[in-house]
Every structure is written in structure tokens, then in C-alpha cells.
Amino acid sequence: MSGIGNATATVTIRVKRFAPRPERPNRHASSALRKSASPFGSTRKRPRGKQWSQEYTLRIHPHDTVLDCLLTIKRTLDPTLAFRYSCGHGMCGSDAVAVNGTPTLLCTARVSDYAKQLPHNAHNDGFRRTATVNASAAAHDFATSNGSAIEATENASTNSASAIDVNAAESTAASTQSAPDLGIIELAPLPGFPVQRDLIADIDPMLDQIKRLQPYLQADGKLATTREGKVDVFEYLQKPEQLAKYELLSNCIACGVCEGSCPVFAGGEAFIGPAALVMASRFLNDSRDNAAQQRLDAIDTADGIAACQSVRACGRQCPRGIDVGEEMWQLTTAVRER
Template identity: 65%
Template sequence: MTGMDNALATVTVRVNRFTPRPERERAARGGSPFAKARRGGSPFGGGSASSRNRRPRGKHWTQDYTLTVRPEDTVLDCLLTIKRTLDPTLAFRYSCGHGMCGSDAVAINGTPTLLCTAGVKDWAKRPNQFAQTDAEGFRHTGDDATDEAASGETPADGGAANDLGVIELSPLPGFPVQRDLIADIDPMLDQIRKLKPYLQADGVLATTAEGKVDVFEYLQNPEQLTKYEMLSNCIACGVCEGSCPVFAGGDAFIGPAALIAASRFVNDSRDTALDTRLDAIDTADGVAACQSVRACSRHCPRGIDVGEEMWQIVAKVRER
């Protein structure tokens, strides 16, 4: 580790905060006697008036915290420092702190990722490096500022050399906000549960020619294991769903996380519910809703090429 890596620097953590308004009890209203009752609907969600996309009622504001950090610190380290020394009211979620549980997914500078794997030096930006909107409404990403930082030149705004810049944090997109950086990912978990993410065997006890129990009933070769091994690394963090523009558009789409869970068992040679699993996702709100944007692949913390897996499972459904 070089001396530059050990040097202390300052960074501004800009948090989009939210405090919910207490819910008020309202008397039930009678509906129109002439309204047609809605039946059926999507098995994966409601209609166009999605409660997930409805802006939560409460107080929204942006708060800046300036910290002295080491460049190799993580954004989670910064939030823990804020929580312990500056503002105990700041709310965020984390557990293992090592990228294994997926509980601390947020949007950093607008990109869904995990707090515990995001390094300060990798995500801090100068204010003029953030996307700017000109008079004609076009957004620019500040390429000149990026080139200036890469060349090691002193920032034009006269900032101190040890000022890393700003890191902007907001809740994971596509999910209801509960408080500050805490998003409610229960809708995603419910979608995963609907697809029965567990091995379904035929229940027949395998026996050998001698009539003894076959202890190698579920023995697999390396090729069979390879087909789903990477998919079993999914930690249901929600990063892929927060990146998916289709999922963010409404809760009718089952979402990439649930489809990854389904694909994991579709590709498992031991599972005997292939047709049932494909039927469950072969709907207008299942694989048919995927637009192959592949934004879901960009920042998967477990290295899963989610977009490619989406294409593969869509192909399996169409080949039936």
C-alpha cells in the first residue's frame, strides 16, 4: 500500500433523506354501484396504479456530511462514522459488511450497488463531474472534469488537493422507501417466493438393483453443476431490480431477481418441476415483459451476468 493510499482526505456524503408521515386512519369509502369488479389480473402484481411507484408521504430533504476518511474506506464506513459521531438519526441497513448478505443495497451517484463494496476513492466525484442539464434540457456528464482529474491537475474550482469530492446516496430505486436509505424489498422477496425457489424432486426413493437405498440419488457430474452453480450465488440484494427500467415502471413485471431464482432450478438436473416452472414465468408479466435492456447485469455484486441469464431463460420458454 502506497503512502498516497494511507493519506487522509475529506469527502462529502450527500444523503437523500426521508421521514415518513404517520399514517392516518381513514373511513372506508363506498365504491360506485355501477363499477365493474376487476377480476383476475397479473399473478405478479397490481395494475397501473402501482403502490410501489407512488411517492411516499413524508418529509424529503438532502443532507450533507463532511468527513475525514482514508481513500480506501468504503461508503459503509462513512455512514457508520456519521451514525456514531455526527447524526444518530440517519437510517440505513447493513449486516455482514462483506458483500455476502446484500442487505445494504442503495443507489450511489444514481447507480444501484452495495455500500460495503463501494470504495470512497472509486465513487467520490467533484461537483462538476455530476450530470449537468443545460438550457436546452440535455444532460452532460462533465467529461472535461473527468479528464482533469485523471491527469492529476489541480481542480479549476480551486478545491483542496485532498478533497475527494461528493458521494450522493439515495434509496434503492424501484422499491418503496421506508426511511432515509432503507427501501422495502418485500415485493421482490414475495415475487421470488411465488416461483417456489427450492428443489422439487419426484419424491420417489431411489434404490439399487439389490433393493437398497441409493445414496447417490442426486449425484451430478461437473457439467450439470456448472449450469446453475453461478446462479446459486444470488443474494437477493435487489441491485438488478433497482437497475431494471421495466421493473421500475410498475410491479406487474416479476423482475430479474425472481427470474434468476427460477432459472437456478430450471437448470438443475435434479429438479423434476421443469414444465411447471416454465409455465409460471411464461406470462405477459413474466419473461415476456423483459425488454433485454441488460442494465441488470451492470453491477451484480456476485458476478452474475443477469442479462445473459434472462436471455437464456426466455429462449427456453420459447423453445417449448
């Protein structure tokens, strides 16, 4: 964790956690009690499992990121906490969550920007607070949530012999009493997606919608040739002004922040989502692509660009600086004027 040697403040991380449970067999699958299909098409099944909120108090540097805090929790306090990340530098887009209700990337969210103070009467709200986590108890809870008491005993003995030093965690918690308190940061899974575990959301619906719009170049195959008819270059050449039309759009990392901010998306059942439409806009603005009409036909559907309500919430937190709302408006205009 960066800056841990010069830690100057404490912060409380409140995580909305979820532990899935095995699906029960459907006893009414072939009986008259079976629920009929939804008139709105396929519906997502709500994941079954245990949901609770848990708090961790850490001593950190104000310029640390929320991802730094979660890594410290994972390594020193609670190894059962689940979250997704990869590069840690805002390039892969794999660590999108809701920070204080706002979809963003863990690796770009700084503690000093998101920590907030709560009123004094808001501390007795029923949340379980965890300054230090007993390794054996954490392992037991983790295994019990998966329905295996025997595995809980094995995990408890394994974690007690691991590198998790409970005494060190207690001394860290004691040192936080003298440090200034920055407040609390609330973390939840990315809205609009099914939850797999804790802060890990299933983004497959978004990726399926992107694949549906064929996010790859479809050129006519004509290459520049010399006067003798020989191939001169093997690249599809463009002018700088042609590149400028889609260069920013090509920086989309499919993180899902725009999807989580969109009040219409909700898993892609009624709206294909802004991420897929940004990919379509990227190739519609590419002078090398020759499938413009097919792409416009693909988005001119009931769940395509017509479902966009122009709320423009999708572009407020884009980590790549794309004005997603403006792109939605440009696509709407292109569909209407063709």
C-alpha cells in the first residue's frame, strides 16, 4: 500500500458483501405450480445468498486509492473479501464498483476524494464493525457460507498458520486511535449487473451486447497499389482529421462504469447499453469501415438507440474521458437522418 510508512489518517471502509449459496433444485419444474414466463422476455434470476455490510478501519495516507485499502484488508485483515482488479492503473477497467453510490474504478478513486464524515447519530445503525478480523473466525464464516463446516475447520487451521498476523493487525488498530479520521467510504458492486461475490459483478451481459454489434473493422479489402498494379502498402491509410473522429472512442476499456450509471440499462434486457453503442459509434466514425448501414440497422431496434432516454448520466464518470451522452445523441441523429 503506497504511503503506508507515512500514514497520517484513518478511514473506515464499509463494504456491501455477498456470499452465494448453491441453487436449490426446482421441485415445481414440471408441475402446475411452476411460474409462467415473464411477458417482458427473459428475466434474470436473483442470486441466492447471504448479504451483509462490514466495516474495516485502516490507517492510510490520504493520497492512497481505494484499491490500496482493499488490498491491505485482503492481506492483513480479512482474506475472504472478494473484489476484482488487474493492472491497478486505470487501463484494464476490471475493478469498477460503486464508491459512495457512484460507479468508478477502484484504482483511480483516491481516499481523500471519497471519504466522507457521517453525523454522530449515524454510528449506531446496525452495521458490523471490524477493526481487526480473527483469521479463524473469518475462515469459518467463509466456509459456512458455502455450506461446509468441515472446510471451515480446515481453513481456520490453515489461515492461523499463514502470514496473517493478528497481533500486528491489533497494533495497527490501536495506532489508528491517535490519527485523524477522514471518515467513511461505502463500497458496493457495480449497479445493474448480477453479483457473483462481494464486490465482483458479472459483466457478461455487457460483453455479450458488445459482441452483438460486431466491434471489429469491416473494410472492403482494397489496398493502395502502384501504377504497375502492385500492392504499395499493407495499411489502410487515414488522414489525421479522419483519425480524430474516433480516436477517443477507441480508448473505451469496457469497464462498465457507463452501464452502472445508466438508469435504463439494468442488465441489458430492455436496453443494449451505452458501452455497446460507443463501440458501434467508434466504427461508424472510422473512414476505413464499410459496414455503416449494417451497423445502423443493428442499433435501430427497440432495445437499441431508441431505448436511450438521454439522461446523460453515462458520461459523468467515464475513466477515459468519453462524452458518452453526446455519442448517444449523435447515434440518435444518424439513425433518424439516414
